[in-house]
Amino acid sequence: xxxxxxKKILLGVILFAFYILxxxxxxxxxxxxxxxxxxVIIGINIILAVSLNLITGFTGQFSLGHAAFMSMGAYTxxxxxxxxxxxxxxxxxxxxxxxxxxxxxxxxxxxxxKGDYLAIATLGFGEIVRVIAINTDYIGGAIGxxxxxxxxxxxxxxxxxxxxxxLIKRFLNSYHGRACIAIREDEIAAESMGVNTTYYxxxxxxxxxxxxxxxxxxxxxxxxxxxxxxxxFMKSIDILVIVxxxxxxxxLGSVIGAISLSIISLFLQGIPELRMVIYSxxxxxxxxxxxxxxLGKREFKIFKSRKKNRKKVEFNVGAISK
Amino acid sequence: xxxxxxxxxxxxxxGSIYALIALGYTMVYGIIxxxxxxxxxxYMIGAYxxxxxxxxxxxxxxxxxxxxxxxxxxxxxxxxxxAYKPLRNASRIxxxxxxxxxxxxxxxxxxxxxxxxxxTFPDVLSSNKISILGGKALLDTKNIYxxxxxxxxxxxxxxxxxxxxxxxxxxxxxxxxDVAQLMGVDINRIISFTFAxxxxxxGAAGVxxxxxxxxxxxxxGTVPGLKAFVAAVLGGIGLIPGAVFGGFFLGMVETxxxxxxxxxFKDAVAFGILIIVLLIKPSGLxxxxxxxxx
Numbered sequence: 001x002x003x004x005x006x007k008k009i010l011l012g013v014i015l016f017a018f019y020i021l022x023x024x025x026x027x028x029x030x031x032x033x034x035x036x037x038x039x040v041i042i043g044i045n046i047i048l049a050v051s052l053n054l055i056t057g058f059t060g061q062f063s064l065g066h067a068a069f070m071s072m073g074a075y076t077x078x079x080x081x082x083x084x085x086x087x088x089x090x091x092x093x094x095x096x097x098x099x100x101x102x103x104x105x106x107x108x109x110x111x112x113x114k115g116d117y118l119a120i121a122t123l124g125f126g127e128i129v130r131v132i133a134i135n136t137d138y139i140g141g142a143i144g145x146x147x148x149x150x151x152x153x154x155x156x157x158x159x160x161x162x163x164x165x166x167l168i169k170r171f172l173n174s175y176h177g178r179a180c181i182a183i184r185e186d187e188i189a190a191e192s193m194g195v196n197t198t199y200y201x202x203x204x205x206x207x208x209x210x211x212x213x214x215x216x217x218x219x220x221x222x223x224x225x226x227x228x229x230x231x232x233f234m235k236s237i238d239i240l241v242i243v244x245x246x247x248x249x250x251x252l253g254s255v256i257g258a259i260s261l262s263i264i265s266l267f268l269q270g271i272p273e274l275r276m277v278i279y280s281x282x283x284x285x286x287x288x289x290x291x292x293x294x295l296g297k298r299e300f301k302i303f304k305s306r307k308k309n310r311k312k313v314e315f316n317v318g319a320i321s322k
Numbered sequence: 323x324x325x326x327x328x329x330x331x332x333x334x335x336x337g338s339i340y341a342l343i344a345l346g347y348t349m350v351y352g353i354i355x356x357x358x359x360x361x362x363x364x365y366m367i368g369a370y371x372x373x374x375x376x377x378x379x380x381x382x383x384x385x386x387x388x389x390x391x392x393x394x395x396x397x398x399x400x401x402x403x404x405a406y407k408p409l410r411n412a413s414r415i416x417x418x419x420x421x422x423x424x425x426x427x428x429x430x431x432x433x434x435x436x437x438x439x440x441x442t443f444p445d446v447l448s449s450n451k452i453s454i455l456g457g458k459a460l461l462d463t464k465n466i467y468x469x470x471x472x473x474x475x476x477x478x479x480x481x482x483x484x485x486x487x488x489x490x491x492x493x494x495x496x497x498x499x500d501v502a503q504l505m506g507v508d509i510n511r512i513i514s515f516t517f518a519x520x521x522x523x524x525g526a527a528g529v530x531x532x533x534x535x536x537x538x539x540x541x542x543g544t545v546p547g548l549k550a551f552v553a554a555v556l557g558g559i560g561l562i563p564g565a566v567f568g569g570f571f572l573g574m575v576e577t578x579x580x581x582x583x584x585x586x587f588k589d590a591v592a593f594g595i596l597i598i599v600l601l602i603k604p605s606g607l608x609x610x611x612x613x614x615x616x
Contacts, residue, residue: 062414109601110601112601113601113604115414116559117555117600119418120357120552120596124593124594124596124597125597127548127590128590128593131590132590135587240415241419273433273434275430276430277426280424283422284423287412287416287417287419287423288409288420
């Protein structure tokens with residue numbers, strides 16, 4: 001018991017030291033604005049991937065519209081900070097809430113669908129959100145939303161990533177999280193055991209959408225400028241790729257996936273013409289030779305309560321592979 | 323009234339293109355349950371092959387169509403053998419990501435070789451406007467060609483699937499892969515054949531689009547690919563008549579919506595209809611509801 005507590009404290013200290021280190025490096029200019037930009041992108045990608053992993057990896061609901069929630073968050077935050085001069089913390093939280101409400105509204109009807117059909121419905125939802133954003137003049141239409149104040153910095157990114165991972169991790173270890181995992185394993189069996197499947201699917205959807213919304217808010221308030229096409233179908237795919245690349249149903253996998261894919265695309269920026277070609281080949285090789293993702297289902301060891309999980313059953317991604 | 327008629331003609335032309343692409347989607351989905359996202363890009367390659375053959379070899383429309391179909395079917399077989407076969411037993415999500423990887427690969431390899439600019443497709447079909455119904459509507463000969471070729475290809479497909487031995491094998495594999503194998507059907511051959519046919523139809527659609535709209539570019543496959551997929555789902559994925567119906571339905575709805583002032587919401591309407599149909603009848607408008615067994 002003592003050991004576990006010590007390890008948690010140790011992890012906290014390491015994380016805090018990492019935060020201070022990067023903070024100092026940014027302030028002294030050793031990490032220049034280019035690398036800071038990449039740190040921000042990695043952080044946003046981690047939040048997006050972990051939140052999608054909750055929906056797709058842990059609850060087994062195949063969503064191709066995650067970028068739509070991000071776009072709602074981004075626009076909410078942009079309107080609140082640029083047009084109404086609200087503080088960033090309020091904008092950040094409200095972005096999450098707006099995305100979450102949208103998640104509930106779209107989730108209640110569509111989550112009755114299964115597998116590929118749900119994927120197509122969420123894809124359609126994402127496209128509808130994009131087309132509506134393009135045709136709304138109040139938020140700049142197709143040209144985009146300009147002059148968003150920059151609030152996002154290393155502290156906000158670090159704190160948001162940490163809070164996202166911790167909350168989702170805690171959620172998954174709770175009664176409700178286990179109900180979600182049960183739905184992934186076998187929806188009918190879960191239902192016959194008394195799990196209210198619709199409720200938990202919508203719940204997972206709402207939580208995932210909330211964090212995607214906050215990621216959108218961080219994105220909007222860092223880049224000064226957003227446009228609907230940044231949150232299209234390809235963005236949703238990018239997030240899904242991170243999740244699958246890292247390992248479906250592994251939070252650590254999503255973190256590592258986000259970091260490694262961001263680094264890969266950083267290196268590929270030197271050869272813009274062949275960038276996407278090489279990216280697609282890497283993706284393909286990983287899927288063929290390691291189709292469970294680089295981490296499979298392995299997890300943060302340090303967060304596990306060992307005694308409970310000693311005889312942990314090896315889960316398989318039943319709901320998706322069926 | 324005249325306008326409606328005119329728009330219906332355009333809608334049918336657009337719909338035949340959607341239907342041709344949707345057929346490939348639906349056949350591949352029916353046989354290996356994979357959303358083949360690379361299908362839209364095979365259609366793009368078909369358009370480029372047609373372009374190369376007509377511009378650099380100076381061939382006419384029909385040879386271009388046939389060469390394009392042949393090239394695309396070889397490409398389709400190749401993609402299946404290299405990319406999808408190793409993942410046949412993997413989870414659906416990894417197969418889907420592989421399909422997306424193939425799609426990106428085709429798009430950007432093409433972009434690398436042919437450069438991202440839009441190109442003008444040579445005028446291989448003369449465009450004569452015929453006024454019909456006492457001058458109330460104009461019928462372009464290109465429209466007639468597109469619709470005729472689509473109908474011929476569909477009848478051919480229907481013949482292959484329903485009347486030939488290999489068609490019977492295809493239906494058997496779609497119904498139950500394992501049992502079909504036990505009955506002596508060579509599954510790998512049938513899957514390759516399905517990819518070949520589907521890709522050939524996409525190649526034909528590519529040439530027809532090149533002739534009809536005159537412009538092609540390496541990213542032209544994405545949006546029609548998604549739309550055709552929507553069409554396949556609308557009609558009931560896995561069903562050949564469903565794909566045809568969905569293609570024409572979507573083509574007409576889109577042209578009518580853009581004709582009556584909603585052109586900016588054209589894409590949203592297509593996906594809106596999709597969501598409504600999925601909610602009311604998830605198996606598609608022509609699909610049969612399958613009871614889920616425990």
